Amino acid sequence: xxxxxxxxxxxxxxxxxxxxxxxxxxxxxxxxxxxxxxxxxxxxxxxxxxxxxxxxxxxxxxxxxxxxxxxxxxxxxxxxxxxxxxxxxxxxxxxxxxxxxxxxxxxxxxxxxxxxxxxxxxxxxxxxxxxxxxxxxxxxxxxxxxxxxxxxxxxxxxxxxxxxxxxxxxxxxxxxxxxxxxxxxxxxxxxxxxxxxxxxxxxxxxxxxxxxxxxxxxxxxxxxxxx
Numbered sequence: 001x002x003x004x005x006x007x008x009x010x011x012x013x014x015x016x017x018x019x020x021x022x023x024x025x026x027x028x029x030x031x032x033x034x035x036x037x038x039x040x041x042x043x044x045x046x047x048x049x050x051x052x053x054x055x056x057x058x059x060x061x062x063x064x065x066x067x068x069x070x071x072x073x074x075x076x077x078x079x080x081x082x083x084x085x086x087x088x089x090x091x092x093x094x095x096x097x098x099x100x101x102x103x104x105x106x107x108x109x110x111x112x113x114x115x116x117x118x119x120x121x122x123x124x125x126x127x128x129x130x131x132x133x134x135x136x137x138x139x140x141x142x143x144x145x146x147x148x149x150x151x152x153x154x155x156x157x158x159x160x161x162x163x164x165x166x167x168x169x170x171x172x173x174x175x176x177x178x179x180x181x182x183x184x185x186x187x188x189x190x191x192x193x194x195x196x197x198x199x200x201x202x203x204x205x206x207x208x209x210x211x212x213x214x215x216x217x218x219x220x221x222x223x224x225x226x227x
Contacts (some may be wrong), residue, residue, distance in 0.1 A: 057117030070097030102133025118151035138169030182215030
């Protein structure tokens, strides 16, 4: 097989912050929560703005309003809130609540990943690998995938493996490609058997054994980091 295609998907990040808003007392009961949230958001608290945006996006307490959600995500993201930056990046990527704009998506994913949100690093890697709103840059994509892969993001592990298999942005290395596919597979990511078989057919039994052992070791290292 001459070409192995990268998996393309956006990772959904679910965030449950330790909600604490200055200057606005928390509600005494659930019925007061929306009023409190709006007051806190209006006061300029970035975390409250993010949580209000989440409520408006998913319609848990109020009717869903995706455009209003985008507005509050923007305010929160501008205030430096990492999860809001990630969600706003997803909105620009998909054109939900805002006009689709890959350059804006890249901007907000960049800010979120700089704060340690590795799902954003993976999404930004997709943008650079595919050249969405930016010039294609497989080298930058591979670096971003590497960060996300080492943080345990399965799709990033698969996409990094594909770059190693093709020699795009990195030196072609079937051993590392197989290693990352095995890490992903052992973490619960579905990897098509024909892809694994295609790589193994190009390697000696010793090379396959070495790659599998590296995968075992790398998965253990990632497990320690993500505990």
